[in-house]
Amino acid sequence: MMSRPDCLKALAAHRTNEIVVAFFRPAFEWTAISPSDLNYTSVLVMGQNAAHGLGLALAFPNRRVVVLDGDGCLLMSLGCLTTIANMAPRNFTHLVLNNGEYEMTGGQPLPNSSKIDFPGFARAAGYPVVREFDDLAEFAKAVPFLLTADGPVFANLKVVKGPEPYPEDWSKMLSAERREAFKRALLR
Amino acid sequence: MTKSPSAEAIVAQLKRARVEFLPYLPDKMTARIVAVAEHDPAFTVIPVSKEDEGVSICSALWFGERRAVMVMQHTGFLDSINNVSRLASEMGQPVVMMVGLLEKEAGVKPTESRRFGIRVTEPMLDLLNIAHVLIERPGDEEQIAGLIDKAYETSKPLAIMIGAEVA
Numbered sequence: 001m002m003s004r005p006d007c008l009k010a011l012a013a014h015r016t017n018e019i020v021v022a023f024f025r026p027a028f029e030w031t032a033i034s035p036s037d038l039n040y041t042s043v044l045v046m047g048q049n050a051a052h053g054l055g056l057a058l059a060f061p062n063r064r065v066v067v068l069d070g071d072g073c074l075l076m077s078l079g080c081l082t083t084i085a086n087m088a089p090r091n092f093t094h095l096v097l098n099n100g101e102y103e104m105t106g107g108q109p110l111p112n113s114s115k116i117d118f119p120g121f122a123r124a125a126g127y128p129v130v131r132e133f134d135d136l137a138e139f140a141k142a143v144p145f146l147l148t149a150d151g152p153v154f155a156n157l158k159v160v161k162g163p164e165p166y167p168e169d170w171s172k173m174l175s176a177e178r179r180e181a182f183k184r185a186l187l188r
Numbered sequence: 189m190t191k192s193p194s195a196e197a198i199v200a201q202l203k204r205a206r207v208e209f210l211p212y213l214p215d216k217m218t219a220r221i222v223a224v225a226e227h228d229p230a231f232t233v234i235p236v237s238k239e240d241e242g243v244s245i246c247s248a249l250w251f252g253e254r255r256a257v258m259v260m261q262h263t264g265f266l267d268s269i270n271n272v273s274r275l276a277s278e279m280g281q282p283v284v285m286m287v288g289l290l291e292k293e294a295g296v297k298p299t300e301s302r303r304f305g306i307r308v309t310e311p312m313l314d315l316l317n318i319a320h321v322l323i324e325r326p327g328d329e330e331q332i333a334g335l336i337d338k339a340y341e342t343s344k345p346l347a348i349m350i351g352a353e354v355a
Contacts, residue, residue: 043247045274051241055248055256058209058232079237087234179279183251 002136004097005162008033010140011066011095014147018093019060019186021053022068024104026097027173028166030068037185042178047076050084050094057089060186064091064147071098071118072110078121084152085126092152094122097159122154134158191294192355193329195220201332202257203230205340207284209249209256210234211242217288218259220354239264240271246283247275255340257348259286262309265347269312276345277316283345284336292351298322313347324351 004026012034019038022030027041043052053067074080074096084092100113110116122130129149133139139157146153172178198221202210211234212222225231236242242258249256265272265287276283289298289306298310313320321335322328332348339346 040248040251043244043275043279045240045244045271048240048244048271051236051244052248054241055245056251058234058245059249059252059254077238077241080241083234083236083241176279186251187253 001134001158001160002139003162004099004157004159005029005033005166006136007097007139007157007159008068010136011143013140014143018064018066018147019056020066020068021049021056023049023073024070025161025166025168026068026070028168029162031173032166037181040182042174042182044174047073049073050077050080053092053094054080054084054087054089057092058087061089061091064093065089066093066095066147069094069096070103071096071100071113071116072102074118075110075116081122081125081127081154088128089152090150093146094127094152094154095146096154096156098156099159099161103161118156119154122156127152127154129153131155132158191325192352193323193326193350195224195354197326197329198323198332198354199224199228199231201329202336203228204333205255205336207255207257207336208232209245209254210259211236211245211256212259213237213239213242213261213264215259215261215264215288215290217261217290217350217353218286221286222259238267240268243268243271243275243283243285246285247281250281250283250340255284255336257284257286257336259288261288261290262305262349263290265309266305266312269316272318272345273316276318280343281345282339282343284339284348285346286348286350288350294324294352298349298351309349316345318345318347320347320349322349322351
């Protein structure tokens with residue numbers, strides 16, 4: 001198992017101009033670790049991370065879009081895997097932060113969490129590149145590949161939450177100003 | 189003479205409004221629209237596995253100033269309320285939806301349909317503060333481009349309800 005913030009730091013170390021989609025708790029961690037107007041964090045609809053990522057990948061085919069998905073979020077919209085695989089955006093990297101629980105609501109387990117095979121779902125849906133990591137060094141080594149390989153790329157990251165919570169300012173995260181800054185950064 | 193709106197006329201309106209992307213989940217009422225658009229290089233059609241995905245895709249495309257219309261049945265709209273209310277109503281994004289009113293009786297107002305799902309669609313749109321128009325007869329199509337332009341120019345959502353099977 002990897003600490004989620006450590007995973008995000010390993011990802012951030014290789015970030016250049018990627019658009020990164022993150023909702024809920026990982027969004028607070030990511031924006032603290034890798035602040036950028038290219039962070040797309042202001043949509044609060046569970047299960048929709050990947051669909052937003054697909055829209056952005058289609059709108060900006062020459063930029064890499066990274067989706068930081070939750071395991072609960074993805075489970076809520078598994079069909080999206082087939083939608084994405086069918087459209088086959090080459091610039092799409094889908095990382096699932098898999099902690100086996102609904103963390104925001106108190107850590108209730110996902111149904112059948114110990115047996116869910118997310119890489120199997122992605123493979124069966126038609127993702128051409130599928131990986132799984134539970135070791136930080138291995139993940140850190142793979143990040144450059146995950147950010148550049150012809151996608152859609154899928155990686156299941158087995159994580160636990162970090163030792164300290166990151167500050168959460170919901171009104172700032174969900175503000176219209178944040179969305180406007182994101183749009184300006186995209187069109188710059 | 190047909191009593192239905194024409195798919196070719198609707199697609200022409202979408203093109204006039206600079207719509208490039210059509211996420212869709214198959215719907216008998218609007219199937220011909222997608223079939224026509226699929227053969228037009230001006231459009232990228234995106235089959236989705238659930239309607240709320242398509243709403244999100246439209247929303248994300250808008251950030252890139254790309255225009256999209258989500259094509260779905262009214263049941264799909266009702267199933268997507270959580271996403272629509274957040275993106276379109278709360279965030280005020282110009283999410284444009286084409287909503288087929290499957291099995292609506294010809295000439296009957298949607299709110300007076302015998303079908304419960306059809307009867308509640310328009311009041312639900314009103315509740316969500318989403319402008320809507322009914323396209324049911326030949327000639328109705330002509331409003332579409334202007335309404336889509338207005339939605340994007342004013343950053344407001346729009347529902348184009350299709351009240352008859354498009355020919």
